[in-house]
Amino acid sequence: MLTGIKMAVLGGDARMVEVISHALDLDASVYLIGFEDLEINMADAVKTNLTPDILRDLDALILPVTGMGDDWTIVSKYSARPITLSDDHFANLSKRCKIFTGIARTVLNETCRRHGLKLVKLMELDEVAILNSIPSAEGAIQMAMENTDFTIHGSEIAVLGFGRCGITLARMCAGIGAKVKVGARKESDLARIVEMGFQAFPLSQISYELQQTDIVFNTVPAQILTSEVLSRMKKSCVIIDIASSPGGTDFRFAEKRGIKALLAPSLPGIVAPKTAGQIIAKTICRLVLDHA
Amino acid sequence: MLTGIKMAVLGGDARMVEVISHALDLDASVYLIGFEDLEINMADAVKTNLTPDILRDLDALILPVTGMGDDWTIVSKYSARPITLSDDHFANLSKRCKIFTGIARTVLNETCRRHGLKLVKLMELDEVAILNSIPSAEGAIQMAMENTDFTIHGSEIAVLGFGRCGITLARMCAGIGAKVKVGARKESDLARIVEMGFQAFPLSQISYELQQTDIVFNTVPAQILTSEVLSRMKKSCVIIDIASSPGGTDFRFAEKRGIKALLAPSLPGIVAPKTAGQIIAKTICRLVLDHA
Amino acid sequence: MLTGIKMAVLGGDARMVEVISHALDLDASVYLIGFEDLEINMADAVKTNLTPDILRDLDALILPVTGMGDDWTIVSKYSARPITLSDDHFANLSKRCKIFTGIARTVLNETCRRHGLKLVKLMELDEVAILNSIPSAEGAIQMAMENTDFTIHGSEIAVLGFGRCGITLARMCAGIGAKVKVGARKESDLARIVEMGFQAFPLSQISYELQQTDIVFNTVPAQILTSEVLSRMKKSCVIIDIASSPGGTDFRFAEKRGIKALLAPSLPGIVAPKTAGQIIAKTICRLVLDHA
Amino acid sequence: MLTGIKMAVLGGDARMVEVISHALDLDASVYLIGFEDLEINMADAVKTNLTPDILRDLDALILPVTGMGDDWTIVSKYSARPITLSDDHFANLSKRCKIFTGIARTVLNETCRRHGLKLVKLMELDEVAILNSIPSAEGAIQMAMENTDFTIHGSEIAVLGFGRCGITLARMCAGIGAKVKVGARKESDLARIVEMGFQAFPLSQISYELQQTDIVFNTVPAQILTSEVLSRMKKSCVIIDIASSPGGTDFRFAEKRGIKALLAPSLPGIVAPKTAGQIIAKTICRLVLDHA
C-alpha cells in the first residue's frame, strides 16, 4: 500500500490514467496537473496546479512517457494547453522526491542532476522494456495481419534480433502457428533460439536466409535490411520494422523493389494504452514503495 | 499432377485466383469464365465463354464459394456483369464432371440432383472447415486486437464452443499468452480442453463463468450470450461473435448494457483470401485427382 | 455432494484408493471390500463383507479397472485372497444401483444384462479415454527418455494415429521441443494436425515418411509398422508402441533388424496411479451424481 | 570444413565419441589417445600415443568434460588405465594449439597459463550451458516422472531460478501441461517469466509460494529450500535439485519431514550422452574453425 504517499501526475496520455488509478487503488494521494478534460470520479485525486506547497511535499513526480521537452513544456492529452515547468519547480522538490519519466531529454537530465534529484527513466529499465515488448509484439503482429492477404499460421516468418522484443515476437508468432526463424549475432542467443524451438541463423547470413520469408519483423536498430538483402527477398514479403527510428530497413529500396515495408513506432501507447499504462503504473508504484 | 484434366472456373473472388493458379501448377487445363478484369499471364489458362463444347469435356466445374443464386446468377469480382447459368448448361455436362461450390442453395442442389451430377459442397467438408478455422481464428483475433485497448496476452479470454473454430481459437489465444477458458457441453470436449491446458467449463455455467472475462469469442450458433449472461459480464468486455448469422449474442441487449459486441461474418475471404483460396484449391485438386 | 449415497468398492489397485478418498470427500458412505491391508483412517469408510443387507442398499458398486474375471473372481492389491462373487450378489442389488468397471468380460456383461443392472464400462467412455491419454502419453515419453541416449528436444518424432492418445502425445512431444510429424488416414485429421503445427502425412505413405525418424510412438491398433516399413527406418530409431496388445509393430522383424521396439501396456496404472485413479474417481462420482 | 586440421582426443566418455565422429565428418585428422576399447571404423581416426611429434603439430587438444585431475591423470571410459600427462606434453604443444576441456582444475589452469596456451573451458561458455540445459531439463523431468505417482500434466510445478536451466525447465514443463510458477530475484526475470506465460514470484516469498506445489525443480546454487520453507510444503511434494553440489536443499530436514528430495548431478552425460556429446562437438569444431 502507498498510504501517506503523495504523488503528482503531470499530463500525458491514456497511459497516465492507469497510473492514477493504480496509485489511488494503493491508497496514495494523487495530484493531477493538466487533466482538466479528464472525467474521473475518484476520491483522493485532486485536480490542482503546481504550487510550491504541493511540490515540497511530494514523494513522486510523474511525467509523461515522452518526458519534458527541451523547451520545458509537457504535453497533455487532457488539457488544451501544454504545462510549462521552470527551474523553480525542481528547486521546490524535496530531495526524497523521485521523478519518473519514460525517456529524458537533455534539459530534464541536466536539471535533475543539478538539483540532486533522482530521475527514473522508465523506458530504460529492463523490466519495463520486457513487459512493453508484449504490446509491441502484439501491435506488430496486428499490423502484419492487416497488411497481408495470408495467415500468420503456416507462414515463414523471420524475426531479426533476439532481445526484449525479438523473444516475445518469436514466441507469439510460433504460438499462432507460424514457422519462425530468428536471426541473432551472439552464439548464446542462437543457442536459446534453438532451445525455444525456433530455427536459428547468424545475422551474417541474413541475405541467404530471408529468400523464402513471407513476413519479416525487424527489432535490430541498425540497417540490416539493406538493398542487397532486399533484392533477394520475395516481392510479396511484408516487413514490419519496429526498431527505433529510422528502423533497420532501406525503405527507399524496399519501395523501389515493391516490397511493403512499414516502420512501426510507439506501438504500446497506440495499440494497447491500457496495458502499457498498467506496466508503467505497477513499476512506478513498486519503485516508490521499495524506498518509501 | 492434373495433366489432361479440364477444369472451368466460373467467377468468384480473390480466392478463385488461388484455385486457378494451383490447378495450373498441377498442369490442368483451365477455362476462365467471368474473369475479364483479371490480369493473369499464365499459359494454359484460357478466358472463354460457356460453350456446349467446353462443357461436354469438363472434369470439374468450379463455382464461387458463395455458389449460384436461386436466380441462376453467379457473381464475379473480375467481371462487370454476373454470369447467368441455365438448365442447358448443366445438361451439357458429362456425368464424370464434378461440380464444386462453397455452399449450395436450393436451385443448385435441385439441378444437380435432377441431372445426376456430383455436387461437392466444400464448406461442408470437415477438412475444409478445419483448415478454414485458421483464417477465421486469426481474423477474429485481429478484430479483438483492433477493438481493445489492452493486449490479448494476459487477458482473461473465453471461447464458447470447442468445434472446428473453437479449438483453433483457444490454441492461438493461449499461444499469444492469454488465460483461456473454454465452454463446451460434451464431457469429452471438456476432457480435451483440460488436456490442451485450457480451463474447462460446462456451458450450463456460462453466466457464472464469464463474469471476469475480458474478451469472449463465440462459435456456438445458438443464442447463448443471453441478456441474463450479458448482464453479469464486465462492461469493458468485448465480444467477437463468429457464429453464422445471427450469431449467438443478444446484440440488442449488449448495446444497451454498453458491451461492445461484433458479429464477424465470412472472415477467411476477408482477412486472408490467399490462404482461404489455397485451402479450397488444394481440396478441389485433391478430390479431382482422387477420382481421375 | 454425495451425501446419503452408499457405495461399495470391491478390490483393485492404487487407483481405487483415489476413488475411495474422492467419494468420502464428497460425503458418500463407502464400504470397502477386499481392503484388509489398506491403512486408511477416514471416517465413513467401513471395511466389511458383501452381505445381502449392504448390497440391497447400494447406489453404486465399484469394481476394479480390470473388472471381474470370467471365474467370478476379483483381484485386490490390498487383500491376500481374491474376492469371489456369485450370481446371488448381483440378484441382491437394487435396480437403481450402478455397477462401475474399467472393462467388462463376458460373464460380467451377461450377468448384468440378465439382472437388468446398469453397467458402466469406464474405459469405453470417450471422456475417460481422453483424460487417460495424459498418463499414457507421459508414460510413453518417459519410456522413450529411458531408452534413448539423446533428447526428445530436437529429435524427429513420428506419432502414428491421431485419436485420443495420438493428439496428446504429439502435443506433449512438441511442447518439450521435438520436431513432430503425425500420420493419420482421415483428411480431417490431417487438417487438424496441420492446424496444431505438426507435420502431417497420410498413413499410406508411412514407409517413406519414417526414414529419418528418431522415435516412433504408435497408437494405431493394427500392424502398420510392418517389416517393409521397418526395413527402411534408421537402426537407431526407438519404437514405443502403446496400441493394445499385440500392438502395431512387427516385433520379430524389429528385433532382427536391431531396432529397439517396446510394447507398453497399461501405462496409466503403472506410471501415474494417483492421476489415473482421480480420473476414474471424478467420472464415477459425476455419473452417480448425475442420476442421483 | 576442418580439412588439414589436426586434433587429438584424450580419453573421456560416450560424449567424446560424438566429438570424434563430428570432427571426422568435417574432414579433420583425429588422433585417439586412450580409446583402446572403442570400436570405431572410420578412416582418418588414428589410435596412437602422445608422442612429441604428434603434439607439436596439433591444432586442438581435447580433454574430457571432467578435465585433468590435479594428479595429471585423465580418465577414459575406453581404456583400462588412465592417461597420465606431464608438463613436457604441454611444453611440446604449438602456441596455436587450443586446449578444450569441460571444466578445469588448478593444475590444468596453471600449466596452460605457464605455457601461454589457450584453454577453452566449455562448460563456462554461455552457449554450451544453454544447450546443455536441454538434456539437463529432460533428465530432471524424467527423474520427476520416475519419482511420482501422478502426471506432470496438471501438477503445480515450481521452478526456482530463471537462468540457463530454469528457462528450459519451465518451458518444457508447461509444454507438457503443468501449471508452472517460477521464482527469481531480478525484476527483469520476473517480467520475462510473465511474458512467457508462467506465474512469477520473487524468491523472497518462497516459503509462501511453495505451499501447494507438487514438484519443485531447483536450479539455484544456494540453500534456498531451507527447513523453514520445507516445513510449509506438502509432504507429498517431490524435489529435484539440479544445482551444483551440494544443491539448494536442506536434504537432512527434507528427509526428516518425509519429503522426497533428490540431488541430480551431471544429467546431460547420464541421460543423453549423444546429445551432450553433439553439443560439445559442434562448439569445439566451430571454435577451431573460427580461428583456423
Ligand SMILES: NC(=O)c1ccc[n+]([C@@H]2O[C@H](COP(=O)([O-])OP(=O)(O)OC[C@H]3O[C@@H](n4cnc5c(N)ncnc54)[C@H](OP(=O)(O)O)[C@@H]3O)[C@@H](O)[C@H]2O)c1
Ligand atoms: N516500435 C515500438 O513500438 C517499439 C517498442 C519497443 C522497442 N522498440 C525498439 O525496438 C528495438 C528493439 O528493442 P528491444 O527492447 O528488443 O532491444 P534489445 O533488447 O536491445 O534488442 C535488440 C536486438 O538487436 C540486436 N542488435 C543491436 N544492434 C545490432 C547490430 N548492430 N547488429 C546486429 N544485431 C544488433 C541485439 O543483439 P545483441 O544482444 O547482440 O546486441 C538484440 O538482439 C529498439 O530500437 C527499440 O527502441 C520499438
Ligand SMILES: NC(=O)c1ccc[n+]([C@@H]2O[C@H](COP(=O)([O-])OP(=O)(O)OC[C@H]3O[C@@H](n4cnc5c(N)ncnc54)[C@H](OP(=O)(O)O)[C@@H]3O)[C@@H](O)[C@H]2O)c1
Ligand atoms: N465468421 C466466420 O468467418 C466463420 C468461419 C467459420 C465458421 N463460422 C461459423 O462459426 C460457427 C462454428 O463453426 P465450427 O466450424 O466451429 O462449427 P462446429 O465444429 O460445428 O462447432 C460448433 C460448436 O458449437 C457447439 N454447439 C452447437 N450448438 C450448440 C448448442 N445449441 N448449445 C451448445 N453448444 C452448441 C458445438 O458443440 P457440440 O459438438 O456439442 O454440438 C461445437 O462445440 C458456425 O456457425 C459457422 O458457420 C464462421
Ligand SMILES: NC(=O)c1ccc[n+]([C@@H]2O[C@H](COP(=O)([O-])OP(=O)(O)OC[C@H]3O[C@@H](n4cnc5c(N)ncnc54)[C@H](OP(=O)(O)O)[C@@H]3O)[C@@H](O)[C@H]2O)c1
Ligand atoms: N498402453 C497404454 O497404456 C494405453 C493407454 C491408452 C490407450 N491404449 C491403446 O492405444 C490405442 C489407441 O488408443 P486411443 O484411445 O488413442 O484410440 P483412438 O482414439 O481410437 O485412436 C486410434 C487411432 O488409430 C487409428 N486407426 C485405427 N485403426 C486403424 C487402421 N486400421 N489403420 C489406420 N489407422 C487406424 C484411428 O484412426 P481413425 O480415426 O481413422 O479410425 C485413430 O487415429 C488403443 O489400442 C488403446 O487400447 C493403450
Ligand SMILES: NC(=O)c1ccc[n+]([C@@H]2O[C@H](COP(=O)([O-])OP(=O)(O)OC[C@H]3O[C@@H](n4cnc5c(N)ncnc54)[C@H](OP(=O)(O)O)[C@@H]3O)[C@@H](O)[C@H]2O)c1
Ligand atoms: N545437474 C545437472 O546436470 C546440471 C546441469 C546444468 C547445470 N547445473 C547446475 O545448475 C545450476 C544452474 O545452472 P544454470 O546454468 O541455470 O545457471 P545460471 O544460468 O547461472 O542460473 C542460476 C539461477 O540461479 C539464480 N541464483 C544464483 N544464486 C542465487 C542466490 N544466491 N539467490 C537467488 N537466486 C540465485 C540466478 O539468479 P541471478 O541471475 O539473479 O543471479 C539464476 O536465476 C548451477 O549450479 C549448475 O552448476 C546442473
